[in-house]
Amino acid sequence: MKALHFGAGNIGRGFIGKLLADSGMQVIFADVNDSVIDLLKSRRSYGVKIVGDSINTVERVTQVTGVNSKDETAIITLFNEVDLVTTAVGPNVLKIVASTFAKALEARIAGGNTKPLNIIACENMVRGTSFLKEQVFTHLNPDYKDKVEQLIGFVDSAVDRIVPPVKPDAEDPLLVTVEEFSEWIVDQTQFKGAIPDIKGMELTDSLMAFVERKLFTLNTGHAVTSYYGKFKGYKFVKESIEDESVKAFVKSVMQESGAVLIKRYGFDPQAHAAYIEKILKRFANPYLVDDVDRVGREPLRKLSYNDRLIKPLRGTIEYGLPNDNLIRAIATALSYRNENDPQALELAKSLAEAGVTQTIKKYTELQDENVIARIAKAYETL
Incomplete structure:
Protein backbone atom coordinates (compact mmCIF):
# COMPACT_ATOMS: atom_id res chain seq x y z
CA MET A 1 0.00 0.00 0.00
CA ASP A 205 -17.61 5.07 16.79
CA SER A 206 -17.59 7.70 19.58
CA LEU A 207 -14.76 9.94 18.46
CA MET A 208 -15.89 13.15 20.15
CA ALA A 209 -15.46 11.59 23.58
CA PHE A 210 -11.76 11.04 22.83
CA VAL A 211 -11.34 14.33 20.96
CA GLU A 212 -12.61 16.24 23.98
CA ARG A 213 -10.72 14.05 26.45
CA LYS A 214 -7.50 15.03 24.71
CA LEU A 215 -8.53 18.68 24.22
CA PHE A 216 -9.70 19.13 27.82
CA THR A 217 -6.74 17.29 29.37
CA LEU A 218 -3.54 17.23 27.33
CA ASN A 219 -4.18 20.48 25.42
CA THR A 220 -5.69 22.36 28.35
CA GLY A 221 -2.99 21.19 30.74
CA HIS A 222 -0.16 21.88 28.31
CA ALA A 223 -1.38 25.42 27.65
CA VAL A 224 -1.87 26.20 31.34
CA THR A 225 1.56 24.81 32.20
CA SER A 226 3.01 27.09 29.55
CA TYR A 227 1.12 30.25 30.48
CA TYR A 228 1.50 29.89 34.24
CA GLY A 229 5.11 28.76 33.87
CA LYS A 230 5.88 31.79 31.70
CA PHE A 231 4.11 34.02 34.25
CA LYS A 232 6.38 32.62 36.96
CA GLY A 233 9.49 33.17 34.86
CA TYR A 234 10.20 29.69 33.52
CA LYS A 235 11.46 28.96 29.99
CA PHE A 236 10.63 25.28 29.64
CA VAL A 237 7.56 23.13 30.24
CA LYS A 238 9.55 20.58 32.25
CA GLU A 239 10.87 23.11 34.77
CA SER A 240 7.41 24.71 34.98
CA ILE A 241 5.68 21.47 35.96
CA GLU A 242 8.45 20.67 38.46
CA ASP A 243 7.31 23.73 40.42
CA GLU A 244 4.79 22.19 42.83
CA SER A 245 2.59 25.30 42.76
CA VAL A 246 2.38 25.14 38.96
CA LYS A 247 1.73 21.39 39.01
CA ALA A 248 -1.02 21.75 41.63
CA PHE A 249 -2.71 24.52 39.64
CA VAL A 250 -2.52 22.63 36.34
CA LYS A 251 -3.92 19.52 38.01
CA SER A 252 -6.81 21.48 39.53
CA VAL A 253 -7.66 22.94 36.11
CA MET A 254 -7.66 19.48 34.51
CA GLN A 255 -9.83 18.16 37.33
CA GLU A 256 -12.44 20.84 36.55
CA SER A 257 -12.33 20.14 32.82
CA GLY A 258 -12.36 16.42 33.58
CA ALA A 259 -15.57 16.76 35.57
CA VAL A 260 -17.20 17.94 32.34
CA LEU A 261 -15.98 14.84 30.49
CA ILE A 262 -17.22 12.53 33.24
CA LYS A 263 -20.64 14.19 33.15
CA ARG A 264 -20.88 14.34 29.34
CA TYR A 265 -19.44 10.99 28.30
CA GLY A 266 -19.63 8.83 31.40
CA PHE A 267 -15.87 8.38 31.80
CA ASP A 268 -14.94 6.45 34.91
CA PRO A 269 -13.77 9.01 37.52
CA GLN A 270 -10.88 6.85 38.78
CA ALA A 271 -9.70 6.05 35.26
CA HIS A 272 -9.80 9.72 34.31
CA ALA A 273 -7.89 10.68 37.45
CA ALA A 274 -5.19 8.19 36.38
CA TYR A 275 -5.22 9.72 32.88
CA ILE A 276 -4.58 13.17 34.40
CA GLU A 277 -1.63 11.80 36.37
CA LYS A 278 -0.23 10.24 33.18
CA ILE A 279 -0.48 13.63 31.40
CA LEU A 280 1.33 15.40 34.26
CA LYS A 281 4.08 12.77 34.10
CA ARG A 282 4.43 13.32 30.36
CA PHE A 283 4.95 17.05 30.88
CA ALA A 284 7.83 16.22 33.24
CA ASN A 285 9.56 13.86 30.79
CA PRO A 286 13.29 14.64 31.39
CA TYR A 287 14.16 13.81 27.78
CA LEU A 288 11.79 16.38 26.24
CA VAL A 289 12.93 19.99 26.40
CA ASP A 290 9.89 21.99 25.27
CA ASP A 291 9.84 25.79 25.32
CA VAL A 292 6.84 27.45 27.00
CA ASP A 293 6.67 29.92 24.10
CA ARG A 294 6.30 27.08 21.57
CA VAL A 295 3.46 25.54 23.57
CA GLY A 296 1.81 28.87 24.39
CA ARG A 297 2.04 30.43 20.93
CA GLU A 298 -1.11 31.68 19.20
CA PRO A 299 -2.98 32.56 22.40
CA LEU A 300 -5.97 33.96 20.51
CA ARG A 301 -6.59 30.57 18.91
CA LYS A 302 -6.24 28.88 22.29
CA LEU A 303 -8.72 31.37 23.79
CA SER A 304 -11.31 30.85 21.04
CA TYR A 305 -14.84 29.58 21.67
CA ASN A 306 -14.25 25.89 20.84
CA ASP A 307 -10.66 25.52 21.97
CA ARG A 308 -8.84 24.18 25.06
CA LEU A 309 -9.71 26.88 27.60
CA ILE A 310 -13.12 28.25 26.72
CA LYS A 311 -14.80 25.01 25.65
CA PRO A 312 -14.23 23.23 28.98
CA LEU A 313 -15.29 26.40 30.79
CA ARG A 314 -18.53 26.37 28.78
CA GLY A 315 -19.00 22.75 29.82
CA THR A 316 -18.75 23.67 33.51
CA ILE A 317 -21.37 26.36 32.96
CA GLU A 318 -23.62 23.91 31.08
CA TYR A 319 -23.52 21.35 33.91
CA GLY A 320 -23.28 23.74 36.84
CA LEU A 321 -19.81 22.55 37.85
CA PRO A 322 -17.02 24.43 39.68
CA ASN A 323 -14.75 26.49 37.44
CA ASP A 324 -12.67 28.86 39.61
CA ASN A 325 -9.42 27.35 38.38
CA LEU A 326 -10.45 27.46 34.72
CA ILE A 327 -11.34 31.12 35.18
CA ARG A 328 -7.89 31.77 36.61
CA ALA A 329 -6.26 29.76 33.81
CA ILE A 330 -7.99 31.91 31.18
CA ALA A 331 -6.82 35.03 32.99
CA THR A 332 -3.27 33.64 32.94
CA ALA A 333 -3.54 33.07 29.18
CA LEU A 334 -4.60 36.72 28.77
CA SER A 335 -1.36 37.72 30.53
CA TYR A 336 0.82 35.86 27.99
CA ARG A 337 3.35 38.14 26.29
CA ASN A 338 5.69 37.18 23.45
CA GLU A 339 7.18 39.80 21.13
CA ASN A 340 7.79 37.15 18.45
CA ASP A 341 4.16 35.95 18.34
CA PRO A 342 1.76 38.10 16.24
CA GLN A 343 -1.26 36.82 18.19
CA ALA A 344 0.37 37.67 21.52
CA LEU A 345 1.07 41.18 20.20
CA GLU A 346 -2.53 41.53 19.01
CA LEU A 347 -3.79 40.36 22.41
CA ALA A 348 -1.62 42.87 24.28
CA LYS A 349 -2.74 45.66 21.95
CA SER A 350 -6.42 44.83 22.45
CA LEU A 351 -6.04 44.75 26.23
CA ALA A 352 -4.31 48.14 26.18
CA GLU A 353 -6.72 49.81 23.78
CA ALA A 354 -10.10 48.10 24.30
CA GLY A 355 -9.73 46.91 27.89
CA VAL A 356 -9.96 43.45 29.36
CA THR A 357 -13.77 43.06 29.24
CA GLN A 358 -14.08 43.88 25.55
CA THR A 359 -11.03 41.75 24.73
CA ILE A 360 -12.57 38.75 26.47
CA LYS A 361 -15.86 39.22 24.63
CA LYS A 362 -14.16 39.65 21.25
CA TYR A 363 -11.84 36.65 21.31
CA THR A 364 -13.69 34.13 23.49
CA GLU A 365 -17.20 34.94 22.22
CA LEU A 366 -18.53 34.33 25.73
CA GLN A 367 -21.91 35.93 26.44
CA ASP A 368 -22.34 35.41 30.19
CA GLU A 369 -21.61 38.81 31.76
CA ASN A 370 -20.96 37.29 35.19
CA VAL A 371 -18.38 34.84 33.81
CA ILE A 372 -16.71 37.60 31.78
CA ALA A 373 -16.53 39.79 34.89
CA ARG A 374 -14.95 36.95 36.88
CA ILE A 375 -12.27 36.45 34.20
CA ALA A 376 -11.62 40.20 34.09
CA LYS A 377 -11.26 40.35 37.86
CA ALA A 378 -8.87 37.37 37.86
CA TYR A 379 -6.78 39.05 35.16
CA GLU A 380 -6.65 42.33 37.04
CA THR A 381 -5.60 40.44 40.17
CA LEU A 382 -2.71 38.92 38.23
Missing part, protein backbone atom coordinates in the same frame (compact mmCIF):
# COMPACT_ATOMS: atom_id res chain seq x y z
CA LYS A 2 1.03 3.58 -0.61
CA ALA A 3 0.25 6.68 1.46
CA LEU A 4 0.65 10.38 0.66
CA HIS A 5 1.32 12.39 3.81
CA PHE A 6 1.21 16.19 3.78
CA GLY A 7 3.64 17.71 6.28
CA ALA A 8 7.22 16.47 6.64
CA GLY A 9 7.87 18.30 9.90
CA ASN A 10 8.59 16.73 13.27
CA ILE A 11 5.02 15.52 13.85
CA GLY A 12 4.65 14.21 10.31
CA ARG A 13 7.89 12.23 10.44
CA GLY A 14 7.91 11.33 14.13
CA PHE A 15 4.29 10.29 14.53
CA ILE A 16 1.94 9.63 11.61
CA GLY A 17 4.55 8.91 8.95
CA LYS A 18 6.26 6.45 11.26
CA LEU A 19 3.04 4.57 12.03
CA LEU A 20 2.23 4.30 8.32
CA ALA A 21 5.73 3.06 7.48
CA ASP A 22 5.72 0.64 10.44
CA SER A 23 2.54 -0.83 8.94
CA GLY A 24 4.33 -1.68 5.70
CA MET A 25 3.18 1.30 3.65
CA GLN A 26 5.37 3.23 1.26
CA VAL A 27 5.11 6.83 2.53
CA ILE A 28 5.49 9.85 0.26
CA PHE A 29 5.90 13.07 2.26
CA ALA A 30 4.59 16.25 0.63
CA ASP A 31 6.04 19.52 1.92
CA VAL A 32 7.21 22.94 0.72
CA ASN A 33 10.58 22.54 2.47
CA ASP A 34 12.89 21.61 -0.40
CA SER A 35 15.84 20.65 1.82
CA VAL A 36 13.74 18.16 3.80
CA ILE A 37 12.14 16.74 0.65
CA ASP A 38 15.53 16.37 -1.06
CA LEU A 39 16.88 14.49 1.97
CA LEU A 40 13.87 12.17 2.03
CA LYS A 41 14.27 11.46 -1.69
CA SER A 42 17.99 10.78 -1.44
CA ARG A 43 18.16 8.91 1.89
CA ARG A 44 14.81 7.09 1.76
CA SER A 45 14.91 6.72 5.54
CA TYR A 46 15.29 8.67 8.79
CA GLY A 47 15.61 8.09 12.52
CA VAL A 48 13.02 8.56 15.24
CA LYS A 49 14.40 8.84 18.77
CA ILE A 50 11.79 7.57 21.26
CA VAL A 51 12.29 8.70 24.85
CA GLY A 52 10.55 7.92 28.13
CA ASP A 53 10.92 6.21 31.50
CA SER A 54 11.35 2.78 29.96
CA ILE A 55 12.90 3.59 26.58
CA ASN A 56 15.59 5.71 24.96
CA THR A 57 16.28 4.36 21.52
CA VAL A 58 16.43 5.32 17.84
CA GLU A 59 14.25 3.44 15.35
CA ARG A 60 14.73 3.70 11.59
CA VAL A 61 11.81 4.56 9.32
CA THR A 62 12.23 3.21 5.80
CA GLN A 63 10.28 3.06 2.53
CA VAL A 64 9.89 6.86 2.43
CA THR A 65 10.39 9.56 -0.17
CA GLY A 66 9.21 13.10 -0.80
CA VAL A 67 7.54 15.51 -3.20
CA ASN A 68 7.18 19.29 -3.13
CA SER A 69 3.55 20.01 -2.28
CA LYS A 70 3.57 23.05 -4.59
CA ASP A 71 4.04 20.72 -7.55
CA GLU A 72 0.34 20.32 -8.36
CA THR A 73 0.97 18.05 -11.33
CA ALA A 74 2.90 15.59 -9.17
CA ILE A 75 0.33 15.77 -6.35
CA ILE A 76 -2.56 15.15 -8.76
CA THR A 77 -0.72 12.13 -10.20
CA LEU A 78 -0.06 10.73 -6.73
CA PHE A 79 -3.70 11.14 -5.65
CA ASN A 80 -4.57 8.68 -8.40
CA GLU A 81 -1.99 6.15 -7.18
CA VAL A 82 -2.17 6.15 -3.37
CA ASP A 83 -4.42 4.19 -1.01
CA LEU A 84 -4.49 6.78 1.79
CA VAL A 85 -3.92 10.53 2.25
CA THR A 86 -3.01 12.00 5.65
CA THR A 87 -2.00 15.45 6.87
CA ALA A 88 -0.06 17.01 9.75
CA VAL A 89 0.32 20.57 8.50
CA GLY A 90 -1.50 22.70 11.08
CA PRO A 91 -5.08 24.01 10.94
CA ASN A 92 -4.24 27.13 8.92
CA VAL A 93 -2.50 25.19 6.16
CA LEU A 94 -5.53 22.96 5.57
CA LYS A 95 -7.20 25.94 3.87
CA ILE A 96 -4.17 26.32 1.60
CA VAL A 97 -3.98 22.69 0.46
CA ALA A 98 -7.75 22.34 -0.04
CA SER A 99 -7.76 23.69 -3.60
CA THR A 100 -5.05 21.21 -4.65
CA PHE A 101 -7.00 18.39 -2.99
CA ALA A 102 -10.10 19.40 -4.98
CA LYS A 103 -8.22 19.38 -8.31
CA ALA A 104 -6.61 16.05 -7.47
CA LEU A 105 -9.93 14.41 -6.55
CA GLU A 106 -11.55 15.73 -9.73
CA ALA A 107 -8.70 14.29 -11.81
CA ARG A 108 -8.89 10.95 -9.98
CA ILE A 109 -12.60 10.61 -10.67
CA ALA A 110 -12.39 11.97 -14.23
CA GLY A 111 -9.78 9.32 -14.96
CA GLY A 112 -12.24 6.60 -14.05
CA ASN A 113 -10.69 5.59 -10.73
CA THR A 114 -13.57 4.17 -8.68
CA LYS A 115 -11.45 2.74 -5.87
CA PRO A 116 -12.36 4.33 -2.52
CA LEU A 117 -9.79 6.73 -1.05
CA ASN A 118 -9.66 7.87 2.58
CA ILE A 119 -8.28 11.19 3.80
CA ILE A 120 -7.35 11.71 7.47
CA ALA A 121 -6.30 15.12 8.81
CA CYS A 122 -4.15 14.45 11.87
CA GLU A 123 -4.28 17.96 13.28
CA ASN A 124 -4.46 19.51 16.71
CA MET A 125 -8.07 20.58 16.22
CA VAL A 126 -11.60 19.27 16.68
CA ARG A 127 -12.99 17.47 13.59
CA GLY A 128 -10.07 18.64 11.46
CA THR A 129 -10.92 16.35 8.54
CA SER A 130 -14.51 17.61 8.44
CA PHE A 131 -13.08 21.14 8.29
CA LEU A 132 -10.78 20.07 5.44
CA LYS A 133 -13.74 18.52 3.61
CA GLU A 134 -15.68 21.79 3.87
CA GLN A 135 -12.70 23.66 2.41
CA VAL A 136 -12.25 21.11 -0.41
CA PHE A 137 -15.92 21.30 -1.35
CA THR A 138 -15.74 25.09 -1.74
CA HIS A 139 -13.22 24.48 -4.56
CA LEU A 140 -14.83 21.37 -6.02
CA ASN A 141 -16.63 21.42 -9.37
CA PRO A 142 -20.32 20.71 -8.57
CA ASP A 143 -20.33 17.96 -11.21
CA TYR A 144 -17.95 15.92 -9.04
CA LYS A 145 -19.49 16.41 -5.60
CA ASP A 146 -21.76 13.35 -5.66
CA LYS A 147 -18.90 11.08 -6.74
CA VAL A 148 -16.59 12.51 -4.08
CA GLU A 149 -19.25 11.86 -1.44
CA GLN A 150 -19.58 8.31 -2.73
CA LEU A 151 -15.90 7.37 -3.11
CA ILE A 152 -13.84 9.59 -0.81
CA GLY A 153 -13.86 9.09 2.94
CA PHE A 154 -13.06 12.13 5.05
CA VAL A 155 -12.15 10.51 8.38
CA ASP A 156 -11.89 12.59 11.55
CA SER A 157 -9.24 11.69 14.10
CA ALA A 158 -7.76 12.59 17.46
CA VAL A 159 -3.97 12.60 17.73
CA ASP A 160 -1.75 12.83 20.79
CA ARG A 161 2.04 12.74 20.92
CA ILE A 162 4.45 15.39 22.20
CA VAL A 163 7.05 16.11 19.51
CA PRO A 164 9.16 19.11 20.55
CA PRO A 165 11.65 20.79 18.20
CA VAL A 166 15.26 19.72 18.71
CA LYS A 167 18.60 20.86 17.34
CA PRO A 168 19.25 19.07 14.02
CA ASP A 169 21.72 16.19 14.07
CA ALA A 170 24.53 16.81 11.57
CA GLU A 171 24.84 13.12 10.69
CA ASP A 172 21.08 12.50 10.51
CA PRO A 173 19.36 15.86 9.84
CA LEU A 174 15.96 14.15 9.52
CA LEU A 175 16.22 12.65 13.03
CA VAL A 176 13.23 13.59 15.19
CA THR A 177 12.69 13.06 18.93
CA VAL A 178 9.29 11.95 20.27
CA GLU A 179 7.86 10.84 23.58
CA GLU A 180 7.08 7.18 24.16
CA PHE A 181 3.31 7.77 24.47
CA SER A 182 1.21 8.12 21.33
CA GLU A 183 -2.49 7.93 20.54
CA TRP A 184 -4.23 8.08 17.14
CA ILE A 185 -7.98 7.46 17.30
CA VAL A 186 -10.13 7.59 14.14
CA ASP A 187 -13.85 7.63 13.44
CA GLN A 188 -14.49 4.21 11.93
CA THR A 189 -17.93 5.28 10.67
CA GLN A 190 -16.45 7.68 8.10
CA PHE A 191 -14.25 5.32 6.07
CA LYS A 192 -15.10 4.40 2.50
CA GLY A 193 -14.30 0.82 1.52
CA ALA A 194 -12.01 -1.36 3.62
CA ILE A 195 -10.45 0.22 6.72
CA PRO A 196 -6.64 0.06 6.41
CA ASP A 197 -4.79 -1.99 9.00
CA ILE A 198 -2.42 0.56 10.52
CA LYS A 199 -0.30 -0.17 13.57
CA GLY A 200 -1.16 2.28 16.37
CA MET A 201 -4.41 3.52 14.79
CA GLU A 202 -7.40 2.88 17.07
CA LEU A 203 -10.98 2.74 15.78
CA THR A 204 -14.01 4.17 17.55
